[in-house]
Amino acid sequence: MDSFTARLDGAWEWWSAAVDEAQEGSWVRDPVERQVVADIMAATNALHGGRPAPFTEDSWHVRIGRIANWAGVLRLAARAGGWELQPVVGRRPSTPAGMAELLSGIYAIGEQGETWMKQLLRESRVPSESEIGQAEGFLTGPGSMEDLELFFYDS
Template sequence: MDGFEQRMDSAWEWWGAAIEGSQEGRWIRTDDERRIIDDIAAAAVGCPPSPDELPWRARLARIVRWAAVLRLAAGAGGWELAPVAGAAPPRPAGMAALLSAVYAVGEQGEIWLRGLPADGPPPVAEVLKAEAFLFGPGSVEDLRQFFYD
């Protein structure tokens, strides 16, 4: 499995562990965690236009902004972002695992954006997977809807 695939698979696993932990009552969010999730949703929301409507730099910047938002959120809450690629999520998983999962995808956008001048655009299929994780129904963009508390 290449680095991107491992990063995406692990991000989904960590994301799922955190959401499952909350839905099954192993992680009860604090008021601060609720506010930060609301702030994340407000700061990084955006409907994805069709891929051919945006130039590569703008398209990657939409992914990158998640990394910036998650660094701010983690700092505000005192959580440490952990590398997720190839690592099992902590059990029970909570806010740090959730933020780390989303950050991993935003960080991939940063890698692509830095490499854009020298390497050209990243593989379209990989960008589509990152966008599907972050934007649209059932994605991070719907974060608030995954919690029942």
């Protein structure tokens, strides 16, 4: 399994663990957690104009930049709330899962975007269309991180 596939699988697993805990009522977000999620959503607005991913009309810089922006936002969010981001590849999320697991899952994809951006700027190397499309689909569109607030019933 290539590293991006492992990262994407881990991201979904960690994100799902946290959302499942929230939907089952095991994790009820406190006011700080609710505000952090709202701030993440405001800071990562993909500005795609309602177009579905993949955003093949946009330049590689814009596409990869959208993904990479999530990493910085999530590092700030984790610091603000005192949560520690964990690597997700080959690891199981803690139980009960909560905000740290949610942020770690999403961060895995943003971090991948940062790696891609470095490769693009240093080597003019771009990820495969399939990989970037999957990352875009994870972060934007129906059922994605863009809809994150809809997965919580405690708002």
